[in-house]
Amino acid sequence: TQGLSRSSKQMGEQITSAFTAKAPLDQAKLDELEEMLIEADLGPHSAARITERFGREKFGKAVDEQEIKESLAEAIGDELSSRQGRFDPLSGPRPYIVLFIGVNGSGKTTTLGKIAADLRSKGAKVLIVAGDTFRAAAVEQLKVWAERSGADFMSRPTGSDAAGLAFDAIERAQREAYDVVLIDTAGRLQNKQGLMDELLKVIRVIKKLDPEAPHETLLVLDATVGRNALAQENIFGNQIGVSGIVMTKLDGTARGGVLVPVAQASDSPIKLIGVGEGIDDLQPFDPRAFARSLVG
Ligand code: GDP
Numbered sequence: 001t002q003g004l005s006r007s008s009k010q011m012g013e014q015i016t017s018a019f020t021a022k023a024p025l026d027q028a029k030l031d032e033l034e035e036m037l038i039e040a041d042l043g044p045h046s047a048a049r050i051t052e053r054f055g056r057e058k059f060g061k062a063v064d065e066q067e068i069k070e071s072l073a074e075a076i077g078d079e080l081s082s083r084q085g086r087f088d089p090l091s092g093p094r095p096y097i098v099l100f101i102g103v104n105g106s107g108k109t110t111t112l113g114k115i116a117a118d119l120r121s122k123g124a125k126v127l128i129v130a131g132d133t134f135r136a137a138a139v140e141q142l143k144v145w146a147e148r149s150g151a152d153f154m155s156r157p158t159g160s161d162a163a164g165l166a167f168d169a170i171e172r173a174q175r176e177a178y179d180v181v182l183i184d185t186a187g188r189l190q191n192k193q194g195l196m197d198e199l200l201k202v203i204r205v206i207k208k209l210d211p212e213a214p215h216e217t218l219l220v221l222d223a224t225v226g227r228n229a230l231a232q233e234n235i236f237g238n239q240i241g242v243s244g245i246v247m248t249k250l251d252g253t254a255r256g257g258v259l260v261p262v263a264q265a266s267d268s269p270i271k272l273i274g275v276g277e278g279i280d281d282l283q284p285f286d287p288r289a290f291a292r293s294l295v296g
Helices: 005-018 027-039 044-058 065-083 108-121 136-149 162-175 189-209 228-239 256-265 287-295
Strands: 096-101 126-129 152-154 180-183 216-222 244-248 270-274 282-284
Touching: 005 027, 005 065, 005 256, 005 287, 027 044, 044 065, 044 256, 065 256, 065 287, 096 108, 096 189, 108 126, 108 136, 108 180, 108 216, 108 244, 108 270, 108 282, 126 136, 126 162, 136 152, 152 162, 162 180, 162 189, 189 228, 216 228, 228 256, 244 256, 256 270, 256 287
Parallel strands: 096 180, 096 216, 126 152, 126 180, 216 244, 244 270
Antiparallel strands: 270 282
8 A cells, every 4th residue: 555544444434324235326425435535635626526436336226334345446556647757766866865845744854864765775876965055954864864774974064055065966976976966945935936936946056067957856745735735836836847746644634635736736747755764665556546645
């Protein structure tokens, strides 16, 4: 499974209680199903499309719980199949430069740490850059991840210029033949324009050393904020440009369905999902497995 325990449980139990007997599928049941999908934050459009398709296939037919789950999983999987992307830094140019963006608390630091650990286990030479120069706690946390994974680490005193740090880091990575550079960034959305300007400056500076970089700009979104994730995708997607989405904390919410409208609203694919706080709790996004896990 993709580790969506709470979402699975909620939708699974709802389907079980709504379809106790094997009865012909009628409009009332279809409406109930649509409501469940909306409650799991799939969004009204996806919920309507999926319910409609299900109705076309099964209306008037006797259906049981298992068939419903299978059909729903298939419909959701189809909705998502074109929204999947691969994150594969080791098959790209060297040093492969990855920028992590997203609001504070979304799971940027943790995701970066998990990726560093994975890359190190494959023998890659990895440089972690603490580009959120305003939060001392974030720098400390990232340093712990660097030590844990055996990646090298660069930071600056609190309040330093993030773009300057990024420049020095990439220069070093080019000089010292690093495979991958993972750059954390600030995420204080209270000062939105200031944040966007800072991120754009970091990107401009990176391009001075490598016009093709950043090779990846991963937007980290927290599934537990539900439909707020859509607004965040909109802001970062429009202002910064995103090459892939990481959706975190899918283990900690019954609203994991929000991945569906985010995937559909975004120009960039979902690449990874976070299903826990541990070092191994990051997975490539698999639309079919995700869909199965979602319906319980
Ligand atoms: P940042 O501010 O964006 O860097 O966010 P952090 O990486 O510090 O994460 C914020 C909190 O969310 C921390 O307590 C993490 O352990 C937790 N977290 C991150 N990813 C996941 C995940 O996939 N599942 C769960 N349950 N917690 C997560």
